[in-house]
Amino acid sequence: MKNKSIxxxxxxxxxxxxxxxxxxxxxxxxxxxGCIAIEPNGYAIWEKMQEILDxxxxxxxxxxxxxxxxxxxxxxxxxxxxxxGFAPEVAWVTQGGSKELEERHCIRxxxxxxxxxxxxxxxxxxxxxxxxxxxxxxxxRWEKETRPFLRSREFLWQEGHTIxxxxxxxxxxxxxxxxxxxxFHHEILAxxxxxxxxTEKEKFAGAEYTLTNEALMYxxxxxxxxxxxxxxxxxxxxxxxxxxxKENKQEFVYQTSWGTTTRMIGGLIMVHSDDYxxxxxxxxxxTQVIIxxxxxxxxxxxxVDKYENLxxxxxxxxxxxxxxxxPGFKFAEAEVNGIPVRIEIGERDLKENKxxxxxxxxxxxxxxxxxxxxxxxxxxxxxxxxKDMYERALERRNKLTFKAHNLKEMEDILNTQPGFIYAxxxxxxxxxxxxxxxxxxxxxxxxxxxxxxxxxxxxxxxxKYSVIWGIQx
Amino acid sequence: MKNKSIxxxxxxxxxxxxxxxxxxxxxxxxxxxGCIAIEPNGYAIWEKMQEILDxxxxxxxxxxxxxxxxxxxxxxxxxxxxxxGFAPEVAWVTQGGSKELEERHCIRxxxxxxxxxxxxxxxxxxxxxxxxxxxxxxxxRWEKETRPFLRSREFLWQEGHTIxxxxxxxxxxxxxxxxxxxxFHHEILAxxxxxxxxTEKEKFAGAEYTLTNEALMYxxxxxxxxxxxxxxxxxxxxxxxxxxxKENKQEFVYQTSWGTTTRMIGGLIMVHSDDYxxxxxxxxxxTQVIIxxxxxxxxxxxxVDKYENLxxxxxxxxxxxxxxxxPGFKFAEAEVNGIPVRIEIGERDLKENKxxxxxxxxxxxxxxxxxxxxxxxxxxxxxxxxKDMYERALERRNKLTFKAHNLKEMEDILNTQPGFIYAxxxxxxxxxxxxxxxxxxxxxxxxxxxxxxxxxxxxxxxxKYSVIWGIQx
Numbered sequence: 001m002k003n004k005s006i007x008x009x010x011x012x013x014x015x016x017x018x019x020x021x022x023x024x025x026x027x028x029x030x031x032x033x034g035c036i037a038i039e040p041n042g043y044a045i046w047e048k049m050q051e052i053l054d055x056x057x058x059x060x061x062x063x064x065x066x067x068x069x070x071x072x073x074x075x076x077x078x079x080x081x082x083x084x085g086f087a088p089e090v091a092w093v094t095q096g097g098s099k100e101l102e103e104r105h106c107i108r109x110x111x112x113x114x115x116x117x118x119x120x121x122x123x124x125x126x127x128x129x130x131x132x133x134x135x136x137x138x139x140x141r142w143e144k145e146t147r148p149f150l151r152s153r154e155f156l157w158q159e160g161h162t163i164x165x166x167x168x169x170x171x172x173x174x175x176x177x178x179x180x181x182x183x184f185h186h187e188i189l190a191x192x193x194x195x196x197x198x199t200e201k202e203k204f205a206g207a208e209y210t211l212t213n214e215a216l217m218y219x220x221x222x223x224x225x226x227x228x229x230x231x232x233x234x235x236x237x238x239x240x241x242x243x244x245x246k247e248n249k250q251e252f253v254y255q256t257s258w259g260t261t262t263r264m265i266g267g268l269i270m271v272h273s274d275d276y277x278x279x280x281x282x283x284x285x286x287t288q289v290i291i292x293x294x295x296x297x298x299x300x301x302x303x304v305d306k307y308e309n310l311x312x313x314x315x316x317x318x319x320x321x322x323x324x325x326x327p328g329f330k331f332a333e334a335e336v337n338g339i340p341v342r343i344e345i346g347e348r349d350l351k352e353n354k355x356x357x358x359x360x361x362x363x364x365x366x367x368x369x370x371x372x373x374x375x376x377x378x379x380x381x382x383x384x385x386x387k388d389m390y391e392r393a394l395e396r397r398n399k400l401t402f403k404a405h406n407l408k409e410m411e412d413i414l415n416t417q418p419g420f421i422y423a424x425x426x427x428x429x430x431x432x433x434x435x436x437x438x439x440x441x442x443x444x445x446x447x448x449x450x451x452x453x454x455x456x457x458x459x460x461x462x463x464k465y466s467v468i469w470g471i472q473x
Numbered sequence: 474m475k476n477k478s479i480x481x482x483x484x485x486x487x488x489x490x491x492x493x494x495x496x497x498x499x500x501x502x503x504x505x506x507g508c509i510a511i512e513p514n515g516y517a518i519w520e521k522m523q524e525i526l527d528x529x530x531x532x533x534x535x536x537x538x539x540x541x542x543x544x545x546x547x548x549x550x551x552x553x554x555x556x557x558g559f560a561p562e563v564a565w566v567t568q569g570g571s572k573e574l575e576e577r578h579c580i581r582x583x584x585x586x587x588x589x590x591x592x593x594x595x596x597x598x599x600x601x602x603x604x605x606x607x608x609x610x611x612x613x614r615w616e617k618e619t620r621p622f623l624r625s626r627e628f629l630w631q632e633g634h635t636i637x638x639x640x641x642x643x644x645x646x647x648x649x650x651x652x653x654x655x656x657f658h659h660e661i662l663a664x665x666x667x668x669x670x671x672t673e674k675e676k677f678a679g680a681e682y683t684l685t686n687e688a689l690m691y692x693x694x695x696x697x698x699x700x701x702x703x704x705x706x707x708x709x710x711x712x713x714x715x716x717x718x719k720e721n722k723q724e725f726v727y728q729t730s731w732g733t734t735t736r737m738i739g740g741l742i743m744v745h746s747d748d749y750x751x752x753x754x755x756x757x758x759x760t761q762v763i764i765x766x767x768x769x770x771x772x773x774x775x776x777v778d779k780y781e782n783l784x785x786x787x788x789x790x791x792x793x794x795x796x797x798x799x800p801g802f803k804f805a806e807a808e809v810n811g812i813p814v815r816i817e818i819g820e821r822d823l824k825e826n827k828x829x830x831x832x833x834x835x836x837x838x839x840x841x842x843x844x845x846x847x848x849x850x851x852x853x854x855x856x857x858x859x860k861d862m863y864e865r866a867l868e869r870r871n872k873l874t875f876k877a878h879n880l881k882e883m884e885d886i887l888n889t890q891p892g893f894i895y896a897x898x899x900x901x902x903x904x905x906x907x908x909x910x911x912x913x914x915x916x917x918x919x920x921x922x923x924x925x926x927x928x929x930x931x932x933x934x935x936x937k938y939s940v941i942w943g944i945q946x
Contacts, residue, residue, distance in 0.1 A: 030590065031548055032578070035541035037591050040606070043537050064516050068508035069580075069611055069627050070564075075504055091543075092568035093580065096615040097561050105505070107542075107566065107580070117503065118510050133513070138542055138611070142569040154542050 085205020116239035149266035181226035196445025278338030294346030424463030431458035558678020589712035622739035654699030669918025751811030767819030897936030904931035
């Protein structure tokens, strides 16, 4: 039964998105303009994301730290591109207690500044390098238009900031972390993404270059889903982060930063969910299986417990719903919350030795013998769901991936059905700006794909880059 | 060998503390006045604290959420006691982007406000209760005097905020969470604490009452180490958080909040550490065992690997130090970092089939046969260390626990050696203020102990309470 509180996805995608966020209790608006409360169901997804990414970061040698939330204005100003990029959207603290501050402090929009300021006093020789630091924290950007998870003034993220003795090592790190984000999206979130390099116009303020992980939502709008920046020595020169190299000479360090945010929760929704609510890939679902009894005979409840224990013992995250709500209500709730597998155990079915497994992604019902090897069956089912969800997302993305040879074609595509549009580009910023005039379409990234016809989609002159374009969140 | 960078604890306790924080690389001052950078070694302790507490909170049915960092002034002002208590020490955001804000926002000093504002729109009936929410986050209080971990403008903490249908349930929650803090200090941090109730003067602004977990540092100064507040309906009335009770009548919810902070890292240092650096109880140590080879013969390195694998497989957190530093340097480093057990494997010892285990807490060397059951031996050694550390801390606290019958006795104690001072009290705030004139000595908590002589330590009139007093951080 379709959830009545959810607008149809094909009818009004934006409203559908908000409805899913509300119906699945992921987040809620608050009295603080542009800021959300992340509710238990939403935060549990973020905790799972943190758990998996943090483990991976640590395997790669990173350690966690915590830098201050506030940045004195003078310190922020040291790197001119960074301050130009972020100054229009920071929040300023001007009073502490009852006093006006001598120097105003901004709430961190990102922490390159603080990491540089720290590193400069804590390294002296190549022996101290590399430093592979990361922090999980909140940041704030004074956005005008906001949407839960996709764009809010405050959001949660991780920001890795590393320094290295050579450009080569730093560039390797930049690539390695982008591969981690890609892996995380493909393997865990079941979201196919394309990795490429941002154009000069779209790169991070102050970076030599920015790698990006680009996903396509169900409606054909792109979502930047993790970036990894190579700074070279730009920040280390601005903040005086030097070390004595192997040749016993002072040299500025080579630096990277990389980040992913709670926005990924928005991506999960917009790639996988449907008119019945949230759909979560099993590997990121905080609860993978819910067992719902129909009736409360001893036989039913015993089997509920038996299944629960077996699944739990075998590392599957399982819950049972023993509340006094009706079974129908419980089914709907499990559905809207996106729990990948629902097991229904009812008296009538048990008379025929049957139990029912319901896949959340396809809503398919699988009637099985009650003496089935429930652990093996459930594990395989979860893996099948994970795989199928990725395949469906990939199929949808492929369907919404186009090629354009000129602006007219691009415009036609964007007017019909937006998506990823491959088109060649000469490298000129003016051409990039002209494309943007079509519904705000931006370059997503420069890819390694061969050129289409070698002519710039805008000016028709010789193209240098194969670029993916798209409308973005 | 004493660490030369560390001042003797008995000579200058304050300097010793700062030296340990620096030498063990726990935290560092930053360019942001009053704010620290928590370095990898310090943050790893906080992660371990989070892991253990979070698991316990969840076992008790709590779920995590995330409320906004910023609180609009109007919202903060709704509960008069809270705003009076915190207004003098909050930081105000007055500009967002390039614009002056119409209403200034404070950075949360605590989040009762935001939780109330959330709850009021998200509950309607007793069926929605209780709500057992917690958040891990940063908070900011514009302190004048700051010290790493003990008092800094920004700090990390968890804040639980729960609402209930009855006063009884809420009071049970208040007590339950205080028991969790006590358990965490006794069993995990090896810090004996005393739980009691704060006086009216010392309770949390806006609470009906505050329970506190009080620890005593090596130097006899008290450290408040976790508080749990019962609010009754004070906040729910101010913020209009109502529900339909079982009698179908509108009623205001009953509320609690409870929190612990990164300050516990300061407590760990000041209870257990010594002139050689940090000493960590095994249950909270991010690394429990470090294996250090002396020489690099195959035999040595093979045994290092064998031990490492065996310990790791058995759930012990172990590292090996294969860097090219000298063994002596590695020993000192392991020592200053507070790793509970160090295993030294050297060529000369191996000729006699010997390896050496060194306890960090007592610095005792245990020479053992290399074919010892290393897992069993190490596990037992870690448990012995944990137990001994608690016992020593308890012994020290007992030594620094006094009784006073009058102000003269209290003054004598505080002038000789501060500590926990038991003294009877009439309940009059004026008497409490008079005690405070003696070196700022405050009531720590009201205890369940019998009265000493039934006379107020200050005015000599009939006493109502057995109170512990002490100088605090």
